Amino acid sequence: MNETANNKTxxxxxxxxxxxxxxxxxxxxxxxxxxxxxxxxxxxxAPGWLQSHYxxxxxxxxxxxxxxxxxTLLLQFLVGLLILLFVIFWLIVRCARGxxxxxxxxxxxxxxxxxx
Numbered sequence: 001m002n003e004t005a006n007n008k009t010x011x012x013x014x015x016x017x018x019x020x021x022x023x024x025x026x027x028x029x030x031x032x033x034x035x036x037x038x039x040x041x042x043x044x045x046a047p048g049w050l051q052s053h054y055x056x057x058x059x060x061x062x063x064x065x066x067x068x069x070x071x072t073l074l075l076q077f078l079v080g081l082l083i084l085l086f087v088i089f090w091l092i093v094r095c096a097r098g099x100x101x102x103x104x105x106x107x108x109x110x111x112x113x114x115x116x
Contacts, residue, residue, distance in 0.1 A: 011046050012102055014038065015053045019095045019102070022060065026088060036061045049107040053098060056111035060094050063114065090115070 021035030036058065043054035067087045074080030101108050 011042070011050045012105065014042055015046075015050055015057070015102055016099060018054075018057045019099050022057070022064075022091060023095050026091065032061060032064070049105065052107040052111045053102055056094075056098060056108045059111065060091070060098075064091055 018035040018039050021031040021038070025032035025035070039054045039057040039061070043051055043058070046054060064087060067083060067090070071080050071083035071087060074083060098108060
């Protein structure tokens with residue numbers, strides 16, 4: 001395996017770690033912050049296809065945090081619980097799709113999207 005292939009695989013491993021940390025954050029919330037820091041640290045030095053994943057991961061964190069705050073504020077109403085349940089589903093789908101593209105060594109097609 002040549003050095004370029006090794007670098008591509010190593011970078012992909014770091015991006016995959018961020019997706020895993022986001023998923024683990026459903027049980028241990030602090031891991032999402034660790035994943036965010038890793039994404040910010042690695043995004044500028046990554047090749048273009050990986051930069052799309054880091055951008056997607058950073059947006060996932062901030063949008064998820066926003067949705068979680070709104071859901072928590074509205075917990076006294078039924079809609080808050082629905083929002084929180086949606087955020088869990090939303091995060092799982094975003095991470096699963098991200099990992100799918102990452103495993104194929106492809107850029108995330110729409111890293112600026114709000115949904116999936």
